[in-house]
Amino acid sequence: MDTTPLPPDDLSRSLVLAxxxxxxxxxxxxxxxxxxxxxxxxxxxSFCLIDMHIPPGGGPPPHRHDFEETFTLLEGEMVATFRGKKTTVHAGETIHIPANAPHQFHNASDKPVRLLCLCAPAGQEEFFLEVGVRVPTRTTPPPPLSKEEQAAFGKKAQELAPKYRTEFLKEA
Incomplete structure (x- = not known):
């Protein structure tokens, strides 16, 4: 048991209300x-916390990364693929993905899914900021992309992935 005394309160840090x-x-x-x-x-x-709105058919491609990732479903249901095994996750359930494990989540239903994603340590949010596009609200979909724009987006994501310790896979 560690008996090192707790450090003093860091007064440079503030309460955050999101x-x-x-x-x-x-x-x-x-x-x-x-x-x-x-x-x-x-x-x-230490970590980042992301509120995710996933429309029917949505979700990222198969991937893996060197940080821990935990999802708590708030609304709907999704299919999570972990090391090739599919599991249906329902509202109120939480799943945890260990670092470096291949995974994917997908909304196979006809209703939007809402989940909280906690990544530890932080950093994934920086990847999203660099590759994504700002939209006005929590449920606003990104603008549709032409085939050329989709190809350019895919290329950008592939090029940035190593910087954020992420690898895109053919299968989760």
Whole structure:
């Protein structure tokens, strides 16, 4: 048991109140909308917290990264693929993805899904800011992309992925 005394309160840090429907960054990405509730700047790099709105058919491609990721479904249901095994996750349930494990989530239903995503340590939000597009609200979809724009987006995401310790895969 560690008996080292607790450090003093860091008075340079403040309480953060985040309102998902408030004036926060709403990022349109792969047809989904991600609202950055807490960033690494808010948590001294410990984690980020993202409110995700996933329309029917939405969700990211198969991928993996070197940070822990936890999802809590608030509304709807989604299919999570973890190391090739599919699991249906319902509102009120939480799943945890260990660092480096191949995974994907997908909204296979006909209703939007809302979930909270916690990434530890922080950093994933920076990737989303760099590759996504700002949208006005938590549920505003990103603008549709032409085939050329989709190709350019895919290329940009692939090029930036190593910077954010992420790898896109053929299958989760």
């Amino acid at each position: 309102q998902a429907d408030g004036d926060l960054p709403h990022i349109g990405l792969v047809g989904d909308t991600y609202t950055l509730l807490l960033t690494g700047k808010d948590t001294a790099g």
